[in-house]
Structure formats: structure tokens, C-alpha cells
Amino acid sequence: MSLYSDKKPDIKPPALANRVLSVLLPHRLVESILGDLEEEFNLRAKQSIKHANQWYWQQTLETSMIYLQKKLASVDVLGRLNFYLPLIMFVVTAGLIVLLSILNDPAFISETFWDELLQGKIHTALFSAHFWHNFWDILALAEWGMFIHFESLLISFFSIAMMICLYKQQQASLFELAISGYSLAFIPYLWSIMHIEHHSFEAKQIGPIVATGILCLLYQLPPVSYIIHRKLQQLKTEHFEFQQ
Amino acid sequence: MSEKDKFLGEFEQMTMLALLHLENEAYGAAIRQLLAEQVNRNVAIGALYSTLERLERKGMVESRLGEATAQRGGRAKRYFKVTAQGHSALKRARQAMDTLWQGLSIRHSLFQKV
Incomplete structure (x- = not known):
């Protein structure tokens, strides 16, 4: 089961946010986390692209802080x-x-x-x-x-x-x-x-x-x-x- | 496993119960949404994965990579499942809470003995 079935092919999550996450997330989780975020982003973008972008950046910032802390303590x-x-x-x-x-x-x-x-x-x-x-x-x-x-x-x-x-x-x-x-x-x-x-x-x-x-x-x-x-x-x- | 690792925190319990509810469909986005809708815990995906990683290290859950879909930009899902050890820990946590709740009730925001 996938949460969302339709997708506007031209809407993509912020590339910079993905770049930040790719750098900070552990290698084994990059694929899964970016996939989960994109899936939810696509659903939100159907209602409002602006809000979807805001949500994506908020998730990116919170997630980055968690993994940055872990990286520093690595x-x-x-x-x-x-x-x-x-x-x-x-x-x-x-x-x-x-x-x-x-x-x-x-x-x-x-x-x-x-x-x-x-x-x-x-x-x-x-x-x-x-x-x-x-x-x-x-x-x-x-x-x-x-x-x-x-x-x-x-x-x-x-x-x-x-x-x-x-x-x-x-x-x-x-x-x-x-x-x-x-x-x-x-x-x-x-x-x-x-x-x-x-x-x-x-x-x-x-x-x-x-x-x-x-x-x-x-x-x-x-x-x-x-x-x-x-x-x-x-x-x-x-x-x-x-x-x- | 150290003594500390045998116990489950509140969010760890919620996450594991979400996995049990979602059965074979327990992956990041689905778990996050279930927690937001059912118990109003709108957590960052990173916080959820951080908890799942910790539970995996404790041997309470296990994960496997699933299929990639177009909705996810061609990225694979990571499915999580509660292990036998996880089931026992959940059961133990519930028993402990039930024991402590016995004989107590909440009236007008005060804890009273019944």
C-alpha cells in the first residue's frame, strides 16, 4: 500500500533541502528518508505547493539538526x-x-x-x-x-x-x-x-x-x-x- | 543488552505500537502519518528514524528494504517489523503501567485513589 496514488510529475521537493539531507543522513537511511519525504511532499503539494515547500524545509531542518548532532558526536x-x-x-x-x-x-x-x-x-x-x-x-x-x-x-x-x-x-x-x-x-x-x-x-x-x-x-x-x-x-x- | 536497553520510552512504545497497527505496511511516511493522526504526535521524519534505529540496535525491531515507487522519486521504502524481543518488551511495559495504574483514577485533573 502506498499512501498516495497521484503525482504531479513537474513538482519536485526543494533540491537544496535534498542536498543538505544527503550530506547529513547516514548512508543506509538516505534513500528511505528522502523517499518518505517526497511521498508526503507530493500529497501536500496537491493542496498548496507553498505549504508543501514550507513543510519540506521544516522537516529538513529538524531532521538535519538531529543527524548533525549525531554526526558531531560520531x-x-x-x-x-x-x-x-x-x-x-x-x-x-x-x-x-x-x-x-x-x-x-x-x-x-x-x-x-x-x-x-x-x-x-x-x-x-x-x-x-x-x-x-x-x-x-x-x-x-x-x-x-x-x-x-x-x-x-x-x-x-x-x-x-x-x-x-x-x-x-x-x-x-x-x-x-x-x-x-x-x-x-x-x-x-x-x-x-x-x-x-x-x-x-x-x-x-x-x-x-x-x-x-x-x-x-x-x-x-x-x-x-x-x-x-x-x-x-x-x-x-x-x-x-x-x-x- | 544493558539494563537500560530493556526498558522502552513513551515514544518508543508508540512507534512500536504503530508498527503493529500497520502490519506489513510499516514504513517511515506511513508510521509518521499514523502517529500524527491517531495520537497527535507530529514528529520530524528524522526523529522517527532516530527512534527506529535505536530500537533496531536494541533488537526490538528489524527492517528490510522494499520496492521503489514513482511517488517516492524511485526510492525504496524501508519496512519495519517488531521482533519477538520487541513484543516481550511491549508486554512488559504494559504490565508495569497497568500495575502502577491499579487503584488510581483521574478526577478533575487530580490523581485519586479509588
Whole structure:
């Protein structure tokens, strides 16, 4: 049974709307959804072409929003984000660690940078044009010793162990895994800022506290990204099996 | 199947009941129209397919491609059918609602015990 029997052959749904839907809809549903829309469009066009066009665009917009959201949350897009964002953060964090290790004159970054460093806020260097202008020169001064810190390694080890447990239990969703992983990576740095704020430390004591926080971030970004990548691969396999 | 997947949402139940009403003619446009006419749920075709896809993933419905017609610009219909697992889930959902409704009635917009 078809819902509609007659059709004016010269009336077609808006081509642009079809184009938008063809781009956004999953491949296996394009044919069925466009067919359903055209079938209903033809019935409505018998009464009023203007209203049929309006209805078609309304359906297109609502449907596009649904599938655009799904596309943005798709495994491929999330996979790319989960690779590039931690990679960028890793390189920038490494730059901050080198800066913390070699900096003799904080005024080189900005006039207020020394005060901000005393509060543990090394990330404020990211708002300085001088930091970005000399970023690769700073990074070139990196030495292995700057990146090895026992306390940070220990904290990171426990955080990553927690993440692995969470991943292996298979109960955490991708979202929960990502939130937990990246929160665990950032918490030591946030803790270092709060710790410094609530205690009066001498200037020479602040460096190691900040280093602990920021090195934890550096150590944890790659494994967290990898665990989330594994979860994404798992979801991709499940999705592929469903499509098959 | 996770615990969450065993339960059906209101729109999922409506969609599955529409499939049962339409029997062998349950495809997108027909389901959309039935829901609009019978229960005044005028949903976007994308929202309907999104629900059907989710139900298919849960194993509650299955689909197959049908014939292409001129009214559809030569595009094939996708027919949906409730599976045995879907029937059981619907039955369970109805029993749960019946149990909770027992001894209650709606009078003057207030829920009262009878």
C-alpha cells in the first residue's frame, strides 16, 4: 500500500533541502528518508505547493539538526578530537615545563608573570604574546631531566590505574570515561594552585609544587587519550557489526 | 543488552505500537502519518528514524528494504517489523503501567485513589 496514488510529475521537493539531507543522513537511511519525504511532499503539494515547500524545509531542518548532532558526536569526529586536542595540550604543557625550568627573568613573559608564578598559575604564560613568539625556541631547550619527577610519576601511575579499571569494567560510557580521565589529568595542577593559595610558601618552595601538578598533566594526557581511543574503537566495532 | 536497553520510552512504545497497527505496511511516511493522526504526535521524519534505529540496535525491531515507487522519486521504502524481543518488551511495559495504574483514577485533573 502506498499512501498516495497521484503525482504531479513537474513538482519536485526543494533540491537544496535534498542536498543538505544527503550530506547529513547516514548512508543506509538516505534513500528511505528522502523517499518518505517526497511521498508526503507530493500529497501536500496537491493542496498548496507553498505549504508543501514550507513543510519540506521544516522537516529538513529538524531532521538535519538531529543527524548533525549525531554526526558531531560520531566516533570519527570524537576520535580526531581525542587525538589532536591532547597532542596540542601535550606539546604546550611540555613548553610550560621547559619555561618553568629555564626561566631567569619572568618579566620576559609579562610584567605580572612573577606574581602569577608565585600563585602557581604558570598557565597565564599562555596569554603572553612573547611566550608564543618564542615557543619553539623555548621547546628546543628541553632536556630529559626536566621531565622526570618521581612524585608526579607516582600520582600519574595511580590515576592511570584507576582509568584502566574503569575501562575494563565496561560499565562506564565513553562520556564518563573521557570526563574521568581528563579530570584526573588536570586535578593535580588545579590542586597545586589551590594548595599554594591556602598556604604561605617561600618562592623557592613553589616551583616543585607547580612542577608536580603540571608534570602529572603531561604524563597522563597520552595514556588517557589512548584509553579513550580504545573505547572509541570498541564502539566503532559494535556500530560496524550493527550496520552489517 | 544493558539494563537500560530493556526498558522502552513513551515514544518508543508508540512507534512500536504503530508498527503493529500497520502490519506489513510499516514504513517511515506511513508510521509518521499514523502517529500524527491517531495520537497527535507530529514528529520530524528524522526523529522517527532516530527512534527506529535505536530500537533496531536494541533488537526490538528489524527492517528490510522494499520496492521503489514513482511517488517516492524511485526510492525504496524501508519496512519495519517488531521482533519477538520487541513484543516481550511491549508486554512488559504494559504490565508495569497497568500495575502502577491499579487503584488510581483521574478526577478533575487530580490523581485519586479509588
